[in-house]
Amino acid sequence: MSDATDQIKTTIEKNDVVLFMKGTKMMPQCGFSSRVAGVLNFMGVEFADVNVLADADIRQGIKDFSDWPTIPQLYVKGEFVGGCDIITEMTLSGELDQLFEAKGVVYNKDAAEKIREANA
């Protein structure tokens, strides 16, 4: 097993919510990463951000690990949830709320409702 895979596994085991993204949650460097980080920030979800632009091995490693070709990638409790399109759909449908509730992840329900109202 490569170092990158080890590092990815450790990260998603140690953190309930992990976003593999381009840039950081404070300074995203891609619109798609920015959108998902923005949703999580707005919903008050505590999450670890991994900047794949800072490490080429992680950037390729996470794609192989998830069998998913694009960044961002969201992990909740060690499970791959999806990329930007899936997270957007799940946010608007309320499925993301359900997932957080099922997994015991703290989030702000009012903020989630505000996102849905704004996109209704």
Added chain:
Amino acid sequence: MAIEAQDIENLIRATFPDARITITDLAGDGNHWAAEVIDASFKGMNRVQQQRAVYASLKGKMEGSNGELHALALTTKAPE
């Protein structure tokens, strides 16, 4: 232009011959695409599984910085 709408549809169509496929050029620059794929084979699969299957049909066109397909927003579902 890196890739045409028809090329994207053809690639997906090769794997999903009976799917309803809609390709949209999001930015009008031939670089940021959206694809909606509705196919009976998606029944019983979650979104991750559905979209993995679509990505697989694109055969590495999205791989790396040299990938011809820079951005493709995917929507997948089984027919109602």
